[in-house]
Amino acid sequence: MSGQTQRGRPNVLITGTPGTGKTTTSEMVAQELGFRHINVGEWVREKNLHSGWNAEFDCFDIDEDKVVDALEDVMAEGGCVVDHHGCDFFPERWFDLVIVLQANNTELYDRLQKRGYTAKKISENVECEIMMVVMEEASESYRPEIVKPMSSDNTDDLERNVATIVEWVRGMMAAAAMAEHR
Numbered sequence: 001m002s003g004q005t006q007r008g009r010p011n012v013l014i015t016g017t018p019g020t021g022k023t024t025t026s027e028m029v030a031q032e033l034g035f036r037h038i039n040v041g042e043w044v045r046e047k048n049l050h051s052g053w054n055a056e057f058d059c060f061d062i063d064e065d066k067v068v069d070a071l072e073d074v075m076a077e078g079g080c081v082v083d084h085h086g087c088d089f090f091p092e093r094w095f096d097l098v099i100v101l102q103a104n105n106t107e108l109y110d111r112l113q114k115r116g117y118t119a120k121k122i123s124e125n126v127e128c129e130i131m132m133v134v135m136e137e138a139s140e141s142y143r144p145e146i147v148k149p150m151s152s153d154n155t156d157d158l159e160r161n162v163a164t165i166v167e168w169v170r171g172m173m174a175a176a177a178m179a180e181h182r
Contacts, residue, residue: 013099
């Protein structure tokens with residue numbers, strides 16, 4: 001029995017290097033499906049799920065155990081679209097679909113620069129994208145059939161990605177409903 005069948009509605013993880021469009025895509029997918037959007041970075045700040053500020057990397061040091069504990073009950077309910085740049089610490093059982101957004105390096109550079117990232121932080125993130133770090137993490141952490149890379153370079157990609165993800169999730173829910181009626 002899949003996790004989705006036990007939960008009733010699937011959970012989706014949308015991951016990728018910072019600047020690839022995770023939050024915008026996640027918000028749109030969640031809205032279209034009537035699912036809950038969980039921005040892990042916001043949860044970390046709002047719920048104090050970190051061990052302090054890391055001045056070198058200009059971010060909070062996330063406490064992965066605290067994040068997993070805080071999300072456990074919510075994820076068990078199903079119907080969540082989670083967005084975060086890391087993915088290897090979430091329990092595999094939580095997700096029925098893992099989307100890895102990927103962006104052209106020039107586009108990613110421009111997006112991060114507009115966010116006001118330091119030159120060091122931009123360089124590290126673009127290098128991570130070039131090395132496909134998040135894709136590798138997702139591939140090593142989840143069943144290959146649920147991990148889907150998607151280009152996220154422009155508005156056309158965004159709209160196409162949202163429509164495709166929504167279609168996949170609706171297909172999963174329909175298949176689960178048919179299996180229950182057998």
